[in-house]
Amino acid sequence: MSVTAYLLLASVIFVIGATTVLVRRNSIVVFMGIELMLNAANLAFLAFARMWGNVEGQLAAFFVMVVAAAEVVVGLAIIVSLFRTRRTVSVDDENLLRH
Amino acid sequence: MINNVILAASTAEGGQAAARSAWLVIAIPLISAGLLLLAGRKADKWGHLLGVAASAASFVISLWVFADLLKNGSSDINLAWWINGGFTLDFGLQIDQLSMAFVLLVTFVGTLIHIYSIAYMAHDRDRRRFFAYLNLFVAAMLLLVLANSYLVLFVGWEGVGLASYLLIGFWNQRSEYAVAAKKAFIANRVGDFGLLVAMMIMLGEFGSVSFAAVLPDAAVLSPTTLTLIGLALLLAACGKSAQFPLQSWLGDAMAGPTPVSALIHAATMVTAGVYLVVRSGPIFEGAPGARLAVLIVGAVTLLYGAIVGCAKDDMKKALAASTMSQIGYMMLAAGLGPVGAVFAIMHLLTHGFFKAGLFLGAGSVMHAMRDQVDMRRFGALGKFMKITWLTMMAGWLAILGIPPFAGFFSKDKIIEQAFVAPAGQVWQGWAFGLVAMFGAGLTAFYMSRLFFMVFQGKARWTDDQHPHESPGLMTVPMVILALGSVFGGLILTVVKFDDYLAPALVEGHHGEPVVNAYAIMAATLVLVLAGAWIAWAKFGSAKAVVPVLPPAADGLVRAARADLYQDTVNHGLFVRPGQALVAGATKTDNSVVDGAVRGLAWLFLRTGGLIARLQNGYARSYAATMLAGVILLVAIVLAGRI
Incomplete structure (x- = not known):
C-alpha cells in the first residue's frame, strides 16, 4: 500500500480535528479535536518512518504520545476545575482575561 | 590674569583690615533678608527691628571702611574665584572714592528710611516681608556699587531690579499695582539687554x-x-x-509703599544708571558719539520730566516726574566728562537727601490724609503738620536751588558746566546750557506748585480727613534728611568733594562756559524765582482758587497729564505687535504643532480600535487565526519550493 493513502487518511483526520476545535463550544469535545490532530500527525510520522525504513519517525510518534498524555492530564484538570467554579465547560464563556 | 596681578599689588600695599571686611556691608543685610523671609510669621514681632539693625550695622561698617579709604587709598579686594573657563573672573569688590560715596548714601538714607518704615508700615500685616525686601534691596544695591567688574555689578543690577519689582508690587492684591511692578521689571529688562551686549563686546575685545x-x-x-x-x-x-x-515705568512705580519710592525710586536705585556712566568714564572719553547721546538723553529727560511734573495732580507721581528730571540733570552732567561727572555725583548725593526727604514728607501727608494722593484735595496743611511742612520746605528750597540750600551747589554747577562747549562746538554749550537753565525754571514751577497745593491756600479736604502730625519714628528721619537738604551741598563744597572724587575718575580739564558763570547763576535764579512766583500766584496766594477736579486744559497740559503719550507710543510700537505675535504663535501652536500631534494620536487610536476588534475574547476565534497563520506559512514554504 502506498504512503499516499496513509497521508490522505492523516490529513482527513487532521481536518476533522481542526474543524472540531473551531466549531465546537464544549471544551471536552475541543480537547478531543486536539487529540485527533495529534494522532493525525502521529500517523504521518509512522507512514514516513515505514517508507524510509528508519526509527526516528517512530520515536517522534512515541514522543508525541507522551506529551499528549501529559497534556491530557493538565488539560482535563483545568476543565474540571473550571467546571467546578463556573458550572460550564463552554469555551466561549471562559473570557475572564479578555481585555 | 591682569585682574589678579592688580589685586595682588593692591592688597600687598597695606593691611587694610577694614577694606577686607567690606563684604560684611553686603552680607549683613542679605543674611537678614534671608532670615526674615525664611522665618515667616514667627518673625513678625521683631522682623522690623532686625531689618533696621542690619541696615544700621551696614552703615557703621561702611563708615569704618570709609575711614580706612581716606587713610590708605582705594583697594581692589578679591573674595573668591568665580568663573574659570575660557576667561577668568574673580568675585571681588572695589573700594574707591566713587563706590564709597554711594555706599554711605545707600546705607545712611537706607537706615533712615528703614526707621521711618517701622511707623509707616505699622498697620500692615506683612511688615516683616517689607523689611526683608528692603534689606534685600540694600544688599543688592551695595553689591552693585562695590563690584569690581561689570559682571558682579550685573548681579547687583538684577538684584535691585528684583527688589524693586517685589516692592512696587508689595500690595499686589490690587491688580494695577501688580501690573505696575511688571511694567517696571520689563522696562528694566530692556536696559539689561544693553548691559549684556556691552559685556559681550568687552569680553570679545579684552577677554575680561x-x-x-x-x-x-x-x-x-x-x-x-x-x-x-x-x-x-x-x-x-x-x-x-x-x-x-x-x-515710562517710573510713574507707575509709585504704586509701591512711599518709603520704597523714597529709597529705591528716588534716592538710590534709579541713580544706578548715572553710576554706570560715571564708572565707565574712560569708555565714554574715547567715544564722543556715545557721550553726545548721553547728553541728549539727559537733556530730553530733564525737560520731559519737568513738563510732566507740571501737570500731575498725584503728589507721588509729580515727585516721580521730578526724580526723572533731576536724574536727567545728572545724566547730562555725566555726559559732560570728568568735570561734569563730579557734579553729577554731587547732585546725586544732595538729590538723595532732598528727594528722599520730600518723599518721606509726602508719605507723612498721606499718612495724615488717609492715603489721599490727589493734591487738589490738600491745601492749608502747613498749620496742622508743622514738622512735615518745615522738612518739606527744606527739600523744596533745596531742589529749587536757592542758595545756600543743597541743590544750589550741585545743580547750579551742572547748569554752568552744561554751558561749557567742546572746542569748535559752541552750539552745544548754548543748546544744553539753555535746556538745563529752562529746566530749572520749570522745576521751580512744578515743585512750588506741589508745595503750595499741599501746604498753603484753602483746605480742600474731604469730610473724613483729620490731618495730624506723624509719630516721632517718621518725623525724626525726615528732620535728619531735611538737615542734609539744607547743609549737604555746603558741606560737600567745603570738604572739596571734587578733589576727593578725582582719583576715581579720569583726568579732566576745566573748560570755560560760553558766557560768564555769574551771569548764568543770576539768570538761573531769576528763572527759578519767576517759576516759583507763577506757582504762588496760581496755587498759593490767598486769592488763588484751586478746583478740586482738574479743569479742562489745552493740548500741552493734557499731554503732560498723560505722560506725553509715551505709554501710548509704547503700546502701539511694542505691546500691540507683541500681543499680535503671541496670539499668532499661540494659534500656530494650537492648530499646526498640536494639530499634528493630536492628528497622529487620533490616527493611532482609530487603527488601534479597528485591530482591537480582533481581540474578541473567544478562544475559538484565536485558534482560527492560528490555523490561518499556519496555512499561510505552509503555503509560503511550498510556494518557495516550486
Missing part, C-alpha cells in the same frame, strides 16, 4: 569684564567699538534710571 582690565585700557579700542559699548551702556542706564525713552 573687570574694571581693572577694561577701563585703563579702553583707549586702545577703536572709537567705533567704544561708541558701541557706550551706547549699550547708555541703554542699560536708561532702563535703570528711567531716562528717555525707557522712562
